[in-house]
Ligand SMILES: NC(=O)C1=CN([C@@H]2O[C@H](COP(=O)(O)OP(=O)(O)OC[C@H]3O[C@@H](n4cnc5c(N)ncnc54)[C@H](OP(=O)(O)O)[C@@H]3O)[C@@H](O)[C@H]2O)C=CC1
């Protein structure tokens with residue numbers, strides 16, 4: 261069920277973070293837990309145990325996490341002892357995931373906490389590790405008595421969930437042999453973003469949009485998820501992934517689900533998940549021989565961004581000098597159902613693009629009859645709704661207005677709902693929301709096994725075609741641009757263009 265309020269706190273919880281010494285924990289997980297604690301949303305009793313092979317003492321581990329708080333958290337250490345108090349409940353367990361004896365140590369930690377707290381604890385196992393370690397860890401966890409408790413033990417699995425359809429199916433099979441589906445939380449952090457969750461409110465708490473939210477009124481939908489950084493130090497991971505696996509299979513398909521799903525009859529987890537699975541199932545499978553018409557790939561070259569010289573992807577650490585892995589992908593999808601038949605969903609994502617932005621645009625059709633003389637307006641297709649997911653958080657409804665003056669001159673204007681103008685409190689980070697949900701036992705905003713598999717099915721023809729046909733033109737875009745020219749052509753040849761947002765309220 262989607263949460264309505266937080267009158268209840270999570271039950272006393274022991275939280276193990278596999279990959280505790282890793283990047284994700286330092287950047288996102290510990291800052292999220294610290295912010296939850298500062299907001300009074302952590303359980304009354306909790307213990308966080310980071311694991312890894314690195315030789316940390318508890319003190320050194322906390323120092324390492326504090327650096328992450330000061331660099332990445334929305335709240336820094338406040339100098340009033342908050343971090344020190346919080347971090348007393350954080351410790352480190354040095355372990356190798358393939359050593360069964362180390363899981364015995366985990367069992368002891370759980371029973372020690374329970375003895376100290378005088379209650380039976382809930383346990384959350386967060387797997388912030390590379391996917392190849394997941395089978396080993398889960399098989400060992402399955403031997404712990406505690407993990408069999410359906411109501412008290414949960415396991416969070418980071419993306420990527422599998423490498424392709426086959427491996428995702430295998431992973432699902434393995435997990436569901438050992439755990440109940442209700443214990444498995446497949447995380448997609450985009451689903452924890454405030455602006456993404458707000459799509460449900462926008463669509464289903466207002467009578468205004470739903471009547472026109474269909475093929476009769478909508479010309480097309482587009483989603484841009486653009487980053488201004490390269491692969492940084494994740495070249496090793498990215499070489500096995502690429503933009504399609506890294507962003508489209510999960511985050512972007514989930515955004516499509518939020519925009520395209522039918523109205524749920526309740527906010528029960530399975531109701532929402534069923535509605536999303538319906539969308540994924542209805543996405544037209546692109547035939548291999550048609551991939552070139554529907555999808556474009558790119559890889560960044562070296563170049564200059566804001567006076568700084570950037571390396572080509574092929575020069576990044578951990579990347580093969582002749583790599584054919586894509587750092588940019590654009591795809592045109594169709595959803596074959598009554599609501600969306602023939603409405604294209606154009607999506608694009610990439611590293612080292614011109615702007616950091618995640619933007620959903622719903623472009624409405626033209627007015628059926630334009631009685632104004634052509635010289636009244638240069639702009640057509642003026643009606644559009646843009647949902648800025650990040651970094652700006654706003655929704656803009658664009659429509660034509662009369663420019664003040666003695667002539668009937670039209671120009672598009674925006675009605676803007678901006679988070680910062682409407683709410684004083686800072687927005688929680690996605691990982692805060694999702695970690696709290698996992699502790700509360702609320703799987704609504706996590707992916708069910710079937711969704712992950714259908715999402716792989718959707719992109720598999722593209723993946724296979726690209727893997728079998730190495731690109732001849734890589735690298736094909738410079739850092740600081742909007743990607744390869746073919747991506748412009750993908751949409752331009754249908755008389756449309758990619759939309760980016762000028763600053764708030766200045767749009768002309
Ligand atoms: N970093 C990010 O921004 C994001 C990451 N993710 C996902 O999260 C997961 C982790 O990513 P990230 O933190 O970046 O990766 P890192 O490489 O930074 O961390 C990997 C972690 O795994 C641990 N580890 C590796 N092998 C073993 C082993 N044999 N036994 C015990 N621990 C081991 C490492 O510990 P040690 O080195 O101490 O042995 C380390 O803590 C990945 O699946 C990634 O795709 C998802 C979204 C964003």
Ligand SMILES: O=C1O[C@H](COP(=O)(O)O)[C@@H](O)[C@H](O)[C@H]1O
Pocket residue numbers: 419487506507618
């Ligand atoms: O999952 C991932 O997401 C990030 C982008 O996340 P955002 O919240 O900053 O939009 C991306 O950089 C990374 O490659 C990918 O693995």
